[in-house]
Amino acid sequence: MYYPFGFYFDPTIILLIPAILFATYAQTKVKTTFNKYLRVGSRTGYTGAQVARMILDRNDLHDVRIEHISGKLTDHYDPRTKVLRLSSPVYNGTSLASQGVAAHEVGHAIQHANGYFPLVVRNSIAPVASFSARFVWILIIAGLFMPYIRIFGFGLLELGIVLYLAVVLFQVITLPVEFNASSRALAQLEGYVVSRDEIPAVKKVLDAAALTYVAATLVAVAQLMRLLVISGRRD
Structure with a gap:
């Protein structure tokens, strides 16, 4: 739909709005929750x-x-490289938030050592997803302005959508990987580093962090739906 003065409104952007709002909420939630429990020291002091x-x-x-x-x-x-990298608030911190985040990252190391299948899949498609993320929008934008260019019978927009599928798949497979790492973290902490009554606080930190991965997946899926609608409309 065109408006005066050359402005253009793409109605498919509406598909993204709920996911973007949720992503904004998730980012705010993880920051506020992490900062809150960063001020709550653990009894062990590790x-x-x-x-x-x-x-x-x-x-x-x-x-x-x-x-x-x-x-x-x-x-x-x-x-x-089998390296666990921790930021300053986590590396040096003695709070419940610090211990929870550190344990979560160790959860990934345990997954790696045990050959946890979703992690194996994610690591396998990570290079493809990284490549796709760098070039997908170049293809999509070029396809919108140059629909007449075809490669192996496909337009640039369609090729861009195929590349974007790798990004979506990476985000989707990340969810069980992150949830499982948090479950492993809680199991490793409870009764060993963190007392049972401290576990709910740690769980709030990890749950808030998990929301960011859910949000990223929703944004990716919504964007894919939008691109499919745009491609279908052009056809």
């Missing part, structure tokens, strides 16, 4: 790095190194 090392050693993962990384909520496990 730092996130100490907790991570204890759980790793407890699971015979002595070859996994722990490194400090800059930023906040940048914590992650790198399966390629």
Whole structure:
């Protein structure tokens, strides 16, 4: 639908609005919850790095190194190098939030060691998803402006949508990986590092973090639906 002064309104953007609103809520939720429990010290007084090392050693993962990384909520496990990277608030922190996030990342290391199938699948498609994420929008935008270009019988827009499927698949398979890592974290913490009455606080931190992955998946799926509608409308 065209408006005066050259403005153009694409009605398919409506498909994205609910997912974007939920993503905004999820980001706010994880930040506020993490900051709240970052101020709640654990009874044991262990730092996130100490907790991570204890759980790793407890699971015979002595070859996994722990490194400090800059930023906040940048914590992650790198399966390629078997390195667990923890941000300053987690690495040095003694709060329930610090211990929970550290244990969650160790959960990924345990998944890797045990050959957890969803993680194997995610790691397998990660290079394709990363490649697709870099080039998908170039193809889609080019396809919108140059619909006459065909490659192997497909338009650039259609090729872009095929690439975007890898991104969506990566987001979808990430959900069970993250939920399982949190479950492993709680099991490793309860009665060993964190007392039973402290577990609900840790669970709130991990649940809030999980919302961000749910939001990312919803945005990806909504965007795919939008692209399919646009492609069908052009046909």
